[in-house]
Amino acid sequence: MIFTFLHAIESILTIIIMFMTGWVLTHVGWLDEKTSVIFSKIIVNVSFPCYMLWNLMSNFDKAKLQELSGGLIIPITSILLSYFLSVLVSNLMKIDPKRKGIFRCIFFTSNTIFIGLPVNLSLFGAESTPYVLIYYIANTCFFWTLGNYEISKDGEGNREKQKFSFDAIKKIANPAMAGFVVAIILILLEVQLPRFVMDSCKYIGELTTPLAMFFIGIVLHSTPFKKLRIDRDIIVLLLARFVLCPVVVIALELFIPVPSMMAKVFVIQATMPAVTSTGVIAKQYGADVEFATIATVVTTIASMIVIPIYMILI
Template sequence: METLISVIPVYFFIFLGLTLKKKFKERIDEKSYVILSFYFLQPILVFWGLTRAPIDYAFIMSPLIYLYAVFSVVIVILIISKKIFKDSKDRTIFIAVSLVGNTGNIGVPLGIALFGEQSVPYTSIINIANMFFIYIFSVYFFAKDSFTIKKSILSILKLPGLWVALFAIIINHYQVPIHKDISKILQMGAYAAIVIQLIIFGVYLSELKIKAMNWKLSLHISLVKHILLPIVGVFFVLHSDLNSYVASVVMMQFMVPLAVNNVNLAALYNCKPYDVTASVLVSTVIFSALLYFYIHLIKYFLGDF
């Protein structure tokens, strides 16, 4: 029950965004929120997460295992995408979106609810790994339909989150102290990033028409996100040498629903943002239905936490 209660604020802010758009309509410019989030608040979240705890073995291995599993599934979906989808933008969304989980907005608070505050460094670093995947892999696939390969790579290099992450790793590696007042400002910015992401999702959700949803795309994405990726993720976690606590945290991050950041990218590169919103909605509903079973699955393999 405590776990289910912990995700109530997530749905509250989504509903807030939906209500705001319904009430104010054209006075709410969703792309302005996307730009604010992607270019300003997200880099703050990246820096805050990467400077939360000193770098140790578990801190390094947890995101690596996450990425091993994700890129293993990438190979599979690259092979099957052309057989499933004829439309090039549907293929792009399927490849770029299917593996981008909500490791920040849901993963971090859910980790606190299940494992306590000591899980934050691990959920944060996995969230950063997920952001690297977004900035490099997903951005490339979204951009390639609109730009040449050279311009796609340049668009990745222009993303502030990538450079902020590298800077944060250097700060953490050399143990440069961060003043407590600055740390508090960073924390405020990080939480603001989470809130604005959920509101953006609600804003796009308000324009969604269920009858016009691309169900084929949404259900195939959810099949990858909620069945294939968790299976591969469990395999990698069980064959790692992480302790059961950290392994449980990593396993949980494979199971979270699709990230709202997917909507940001689709909007920035004009790649069917409402179809992506629909996929995120379907994934979130499926996650809510499977959450109880996911928790017992983690306990079955790794014991109580």
């Protein structure tokens, strides 16, 4: 139990060390605001699409994809219910329009791969990997479609575009989502990409996490210390990420029977902090990137306390 606890803490500390490295590099003048813009473009348009293609095609074949697809019902349903809760809560709280979409996105999506995968592996072992990836597929799909669209409405000039339009469809059909769709199609068609293509996607895709962490470090460095307080919005997001979303999953599992291992993995996945790319997307659309970054950092640090508690309970 102690080993598992420490391993989970190490996974989270790795993320914290990386974004603090970004902060230090910004402080000494190696990185700056222009660099953060470049990083955000690389992540959204190049590295993450490559990561999606490599990750899915490396972990799934047609048979496994079809076999595990039935397990998607709980992640899809729970994330959708959490989204509707986020809309309700954000409207009742009258969240600032500049951050409403970010608030909703962090409310209903979680960091299922960069933190979720190592935490589940330390807790349940390699046999949990397929279930981690099932939740990851659903979470990623919603983050890069519904979450991406919500954040886009926060940006300057977009706040009045509340209805879906051709412009909204273009935002949903982003490069990251394209990488996901292409990977699924290739898997279903049983197409094997050449090794040099897969290796290239792997190496380029692995840039995603460090670049996203450096981006967070740059934004943190430019954020006045007084803004790093935990306000009402952050507190509600902490409750959403670590209480409401896991409870929604647990409630669904009372009515939808799934294997014990799958049920446990889904609860842990729903308990993860904010997706590290949230601030990157906010930057792309001119939304409140400071709020997105602070919420990401605070939920990540809070997860050091919350996740071990869930691990002990489960």
